Amino acid sequence: xxxxYAELHDPNAEYTMRELSAETMGVTAKRGGGRxxxxxxxxxxxxxxxxxxxxxxxxxxxGVVGTGEAYWGAGVPELIExxxxxxxxxxxxxIDRLYEHLVQKMSGEGSVxxxxxTAIAGIEIALHDLAGKILDIPAYQLLGGKYRDKVRxxxxxxxxxxxxxxxxxxxxxxxxxxxxxxxxxxxxxxxxGFEKDRAxxxxxxxxxxxxxxxxxxxxxxxxxxxxxxxxxxxxxSGGSAKRLAAALEDYDVWWLEDPVPPENLDVQEExxxxxLTPITVGENRYRVTELRRLIEKQAVDIVAPDMPKVGGxxxxxxxxxxxxxxxxxxxxxxxxxxxxxxxSAHVGTAIPNSLAVEYHSYELGWWGDLVEETVIxxxxxxxxxxxxxxxxxxxxxxxxxxxDGETLFDEE
Numbered sequence: 001x002x003x004x005y006a007e008l009h010d011p012n013a014e015y016t017m018r019e020l021s022a023e024t025m026g027v028t029a030k031r032g033g034g035r036x037x038x039x040x041x042x043x044x045x046x047x048x049x050x051x052x053x054x055x056x057x058x059x060x061x062x063g064v065v066g067t068g069e070a071y072w073g074a075g076v077p078e079l080i081e082x083x084x085x086x087x088x089x090x091x092x093x094x095i096d097r098l099y100e101h102l103v104q105k106m107s108g109e110g111s112v113x114x115x116x117x118t119a120i121a122g123i124e125i126a127l128h129d130l131a132g133k134i135l136d137i138p139a140y141q142l143l144g145g146k147y148r149d150k151v152r153x154x155x156x157x158x159x160x161x162x163x164x165x166x167x168x169x170x171x172x173x174x175x176x177x178x179x180x181x182x183x184x185x186x187x188x189x190x191x192x193g194f195e196k197d198r199a200x201x202x203x204x205x206x207x208x209x210x211x212x213x214x215x216x217x218x219x220x221x222x223x224x225x226x227x228x229x230x231x232x233x234x235x236x237s238g239g240s241a242k243r244l245a246a247a248l249e250d251y252d253v254w255w256l257e258d259p260v261p262p263e264n265l266d267v268q269e270e271x272x273x274x275x276l277t278p279i280t281v282g283e284n285r286y287r288v289t290e291l292r293r294l295i296e297k298q299a300v301d302i303v304a305p306d307m308p309k310v311g312g313x314x315x316x317x318x319x320x321x322x323x324x325x326x327x328x329x330x331x332x333x334x335x336x337x338x339x340x341x342x343x344s345a346h347v348g349t350a351i352p353n354s355l356a357v358e359y360h361s362y363e364l365g366w367w368g369d370l371v372e373e374t375v376i377x378x379x380x381x382x383x384x385x386x387x388x389x390x391x392x393x394x395x396x397x398x399x400x401x402x403x404d405g406e407t408l409f410d411e412e
Contacts, residue, residue, distance in 0.1 A: 066130025070122025124312030154183035
């Protein structure tokens, strides 16, 4: 990397009063049964998919390796390198303690939200894969067992003529009939020809009519063969979002996603409560503390955490637990490689209120080649019974598609 991020000086990390390392906590008892394992290394490799995926591997003195994935973005590998000294020598089975240990150690570097949480999540997911392999159980068993054998997948759809309602309807029909999905999502923040000013977030009447026409054409084309959601990518003002949601109430909209920016929770609540159109939010918030406020204010009808972004597998399960108290389903946002996609599916099978997991790479021909196993089949992910996450990296594919300048993982 050119710099040794693992040796950066941080007084906050060095003198934190809530030090949760095994040494400080006095966690020294022998465990037996092959469970006395220590972490020896943590490595990352960034793969150039339709997003730059950061894959994570954790190595142990037992020769067992766990694989995870952090949400994409710049700076994530450096942050994981920074955290490596905090987990080396630790027992990887202590997932909760190690997660909180990293949150505390990185508190001065932004572990409340943002890319630091993302980096911690990559380690946390790899720990679940590793712990499952050590204990010889699938990762979902670490979360308490399963509610279902397979998890529904919704396909994020695109077309070269994304603003053409008929083209969107054609693609919806193709994805349902030819690819086998019964759950779809299309973008609504697309050009209509009526825009005057991109900065003010205001929707003119012609823009709303155009978006409503996309919704009408797509939902009418697939009818009961598929559920269809529509994404706004946090683009519109509160007033415009309310008018748009009202205009869609006559159509079979699965949900309207992120109609307003994420920062102002009061506006989000007002929009959600103003309409019968189901509103989905969550990918731009971090950890259960932020998602909890969204749910408790009933500012969301369906919550959509992005598992490798929000904090990892157990953090997503905590969010689902809060959501379940308010009878809110969970539809996991997901733009990941097969690794975190499968990890999301493990969470999806372990929570009662799982609705679906997103698939955002159907146009990327080699997506499934990144692992040796088949992940998605006929619009569902069957939860593997193999130890850990149940997927194995194809190192030839990883090497072929690495970001320029990256280094391949060490052998196991």
